[in-house]
Amino acid sequence: xxxxxxxxxxxxxxxxxxxxxxxxxxxxxxxxxxxxxxxxxxxxxxxxxxxxxxxxxxxxxxxxxxxxxxxxxxxxxxxxxxxxxxxxxxxxxxxxxxxxxxxxxxxxxxxxxxxxxxxxxxxxxxxxxxxxxxxxxxxxxxxxxxxxxxxxxxxxxxxxxxxxxxxxxxxxxxxxxxxxxxxxxxxxxxxxxxxxxxxxxxxxxxxxxxxxxxxxxxxxxxxxxxxxxxxxxxxxxxxxxx
Amino acid sequence: xxxxxxxxxxxxxxxxxxxxxxxxxxxxxxxxxxxxxxxxxxxxxxxxxxxxxxxxxxxxxxxxxxxxxxxxxxxxxxxxxxxxxxxxxxxxxxxxxxxxxxxxxxxxxxxxxxxxxxxxxxxxxxxxxxxxxxxxxxxxxxxxxxxxxxxxxxxxxxxxxxxxxxxxxx
Numbered sequence: 001x002x003x004x005x006x007x008x009x010x011x012x013x014x015x016x017x018x019x020x021x022x023x024x025x026x027x028x029x030x031x032x033x034x035x036x037x038x039x040x041x042x043x044x045x046x047x048x049x050x051x052x053x054x055x056x057x058x059x060x061x062x063x064x065x066x067x068x069x070x071x072x073x074x075x076x077x078x079x080x081x082x083x084x085x086x087x088x089x090x091x092x093x094x095x096x097x098x099x100x101x102x103x104x105x106x107x108x109x110x111x112x113x114x115x116x117x118x119x120x121x122x123x124x125x126x127x128x129x130x131x132x133x134x135x136x137x138x139x140x141x142x143x144x145x146x147x148x149x150x151x152x153x154x155x156x157x158x159x160x161x162x163x164x165x166x167x168x169x170x171x172x173x174x175x176x177x178x179x180x181x182x183x184x185x186x187x188x189x190x191x192x193x194x195x196x197x198x199x200x201x202x203x204x205x206x207x208x209x210x211x212x213x214x215x216x217x218x219x220x221x222x223x224x225x226x227x228x229x230x231x232x233x234x235x236x237x238x239x240x241x242x
Numbered sequence: 243x244x245x246x247x248x249x250x251x252x253x254x255x256x257x258x259x260x261x262x263x264x265x266x267x268x269x270x271x272x273x274x275x276x277x278x279x280x281x282x283x284x285x286x287x288x289x290x291x292x293x294x295x296x297x298x299x300x301x302x303x304x305x306x307x308x309x310x311x312x313x314x315x316x317x318x319x320x321x322x323x324x325x326x327x328x329x330x331x332x333x334x335x336x337x338x339x340x341x342x343x344x345x346x347x348x349x350x351x352x353x354x355x356x357x358x359x360x361x362x363x364x365x366x367x368x369x370x371x372x373x374x375x376x377x378x379x380x381x382x383x384x385x386x387x388x389x390x391x392x393x394x395x396x397x398x399x400x401x402x403x404x405x406x407x408x409x410x411x412x
Contacts, residue, residue: 102265233306
C-alpha cells in the first residue's frame with residue numbers, strides 16, 4: 001500500500017513550493033489542494049446534515065401537534081415506555097459521541113492505533129443502543145402497542161384500570177405511531193451509522209488516514225453526532241412526559 | 243496558495259486543518275452532558291407543572307449546544323458552516339411557528355362562524371353567517387351595475403336564463 005508513502009511525500013511538498021506539485025494521492029484530480037478538498041467535503045456534509053434536520057423536524061412537529069391536542073393521552077400512553085432503558089440508551093449515545101470525538105482527535109494527531117480503538121468503542125456503544133432498542137421494541141410489540149391491524153392492547157390497562165383504546169383520534173395508537181416513526185427513523189440512522197463506522201474503521205486499519213488526511217473520519221463523526229443530537233430531544237419528549 | 247475564510251477572516255485554507263482540542267475539553271463536555279442528562283430525568287420527576295416541557299427543552303438545547311459546539315467543532319469551524327446550520331434552524335422555526343399559529347387559532351374561527359358562542363361570550367356582534375344560495379340569489383347581489391347597459395342587449399338574442407331576466411330590474 002503506497003498511500004502512506006504518498007501522504008508523507010504530499011506533506012513534504014506542502015511547504016511553499018512554487019510549481020504547484022501540491023497534489024498528494026488523497027487529493028482528487030479536480031481539487032487544487034487538500035484544503036480545498038476538505039472544505040468542499042465538509043460543506044457538503046453540513047448541507048446534508050441540514051436536510052436531515054429538516055426531515056426530522058416534520059416528525060417533531062407531528063409530535064408537538066399531537067401533544068398540544070391530546071396532552072392527557074400522551075401522558076397516559078408514555079407510561080408504557082421504560083424510561084430507565086431510554087436513559088441507558090441516552091448514556092450509550094452520549095458516550096459513543098465522546099469516543100467518536102476522541103477518534104477524530106486521534107486521527108487529527110495521526111495516532112492510528114488510538115483512533116481505531118475509539119472507533120471500536122463507538123461501534124460497541126452503537127450496538128448496545130440497538131440491543132436495548134430491540135428489547136424495548138419486542139416488549140411493545142408483545143403488548144400489542146404496534147399501530148396497525150395488530151394494535152389490540154388487550155392485556156394493557158391504564159393506571160385507572162381502564163382498557164387502552166384502539167382509536168386513532170386522540171387514542172394511544174397515535175402516540176405509538178409517532179413513537180415508532182421517530183425512534184424507527186432514528187434507529188435506521190444508528191444502523192447506517194454502524195455501517196459507516198465499520199467502513200471508517202477498516203480504512204483506518206488499512207492506514208489510509210493520517211494527520212494530513214482524515215476528512216472521512218471527521219464527516220462520519222459529524223453524522224454520528226447528529227444521531228446523538230436527535231436522541232437528546234427524543235428522550236425527554238417520548239420517555240419523560242410530565 | 244488557496245485562500246478561504248475561517249471564522250470571518252481571510253486565511254490560508256490549510257489553517258483549518260489542525261485545530262486539535264485537548265482531551266480534557268472533551269472530558270469536560272462529556273461530564274456536562276451526563277450531568278444535564280440526570281437533570282432532564284430530575285425535571286421529569288419534579289412537579290414543575292406546565293413549565294416542565296419548556297424546562298426539559300431548554301436542557302436539551304443546552305446539551306445540543308455542547309455537542310454541536312465542541313464535538314462537532316462548529317465553534318472553531320468556518321462561519322459558513324454555522325450559517326448553514328442556523329439557517330436551517332431558522333426555517334424549522336418558521337415551519338413550527340406558522341403551523342402553531344394555524345392550530346391555535348382554528349377553534350376561534352370555527353366558533354365565530356359556526357355557532358357564534360365565542361362572540362356571545364366576548365360581547366362581539368357577529369353578522370349572520372352567509373347561507374349558501376342557489377344561482378338566483380347570488381347573481382342578484384353581485385350583478386355589477388355598469389354591465390347593465392351593455393350586457394342586457396347582448397343577451398336578448400340568446401336564450402335568457404331566469405336569473406338574467408331578474409337582474410335588469412335594478
